[in-house]
Amino acid sequence: MLDLAPLYHLVSLLPFECLQVGFMQQAMAALLLLAPMAATMGVQVVSFRMAFFSDAISHSAFAGVALGLLFAVDPHLAMPLFGILVGFGIMGVQRNSALSSDTIIGVFFSAVMAFGLAIVSRDNTVARDLQQFLYGDILTITETDIHWLIGLFLALTAFQIWGYNRLLYIGLNPVVAKAHRIMVGFWQYLFAGLLALVVMFSVWAVGVLLVTAMLIVPAATARNLARTAGGMFWWSILVSVTSAVAGLVISAQDWARTATGATVILVACGWFLMSALLAYARGDRKE
Template identity: 90%
Template sequence: MPDLTPLYHLVSLLPFDCLQARFMQQAMLALILLAPMAASMGVQVVSFRMAFFSDAISHSAFAGVALGLIFSVDPHLAMPLFGIGVGFGIMAVQRNSALSSDTIIGVFFSAVMAFGLAIVSRDNAVARDLQQFLYGDILTITESDIRWLLLLFAALTAFQIWGYNRLLYIGLNPVVARAHRIHVAFWQYLFAGLLALVVMFSVWAVGVLLVTAMLIVPAATARNLARTAGGMFWWSLAVSVTSAVAGLAISAQEWARTATGATVILVACGWFLVSAAFAFARGDKR
């Protein structure tokens, strides 16, 4: 097991008094890892017009957690496994159906929500345990969770380095991508699986209700500020990381005492308003 102490020490160097507590250092480290992952995937979610897809995955957390609690499986394991299954299911049906993507995702969204609520309705204790996942609580993250985040961060970095341009081709035109010998199905399934994992980890931070915002808002802000695909990627990372750091720091202040996840999203939305004003001043009507 890698020692995370050096990382905590780096986090403690940030100029915030609240970071002297270990649980706050863990929360900040988790957000610094999670925010750029959500932002990088969010750029592709916006490009592929898959915001509804991420919403369906996040709401499948209800069913995943409920199944885990009922069958005595760690919800932190049951939730991502169920999310990956839902993501692969949506992608498989989407690739082999004449129905529109929104229709297919809508069916899966309805199914996982109904399934989760049906399970929860059978046991009041399960319903109480789901509150944490509904609203998110990054302050309860453990060292074990952070190690999983580090592993996912490494995998996602390799994925973006290797597949970013391929995903751009697929987003523009899958037929053209195939003509350039890109294995479209492989990249679509890999993207769906990794997106499901990022969404499920994001549920811990901001909850089911706000997880889509963590993906979409930085990417939308970056689209207002950037003029190239590469610029959009880097702007999205900058917006997400600064929003995560500022959101956690603000939520810990005595005068604020707000939910961390909601505060992170509010800071990101502030970024979006600034970017929208900038785009308007620039005369950008994209």
């Protein structure tokens, strides 16, 4: 098992007293891994107009956790597996149906929510246990979870290095991408699977209700600030990471005492407001 002590030591070097506590160091380490992943996938979600897709995946966490609790399966395992299944299902139907993407995603969104509610309605104890996943609680993350995050971070880094330009082609025109011998189906399914995993890990941090914001807000901010696709990529990471750090630190202050996930999103929204004002001042608005 990978020794996480050096990572915690680096976190403790940040000039904040609250980060000298063990569980806060674990939370910060998890956010520093999760924020860049959410940012990079968020850029592609915005570029491919897939915000509703990520919303459907995040709400499938509700059903995944409910299934795990009902059948005595670790929710941290049931949730990502069910999320990947839903992501693949949406992508498969979308690729083989004449219906619009929004319609297909809407059907899946409704189905997973209804399925989760139906399971919860059978057992009141399950409903109580679901609150942690509904609102998120990054402070309860474990070292095992962080090991999984490191593995996902490495996989996602390899995916972006290998597939970034291919995904740009597919986002612009799948037919042209196929003409350039890009395996469109393979990359779409791989993207859907990795997005599902990032969304599920994000649920631990900010909860089902705010997980889409963790993907969309930094990417939308980056679009206001950047002039190129590459610039949007790096701006999104900067916004996401600084929002995660500031959100965790602010939420730990005695004068705040707010939910960490909600505070992270509020800081990101502050970034977006500043970027929108800057874009307006530059004259970057629709005619």
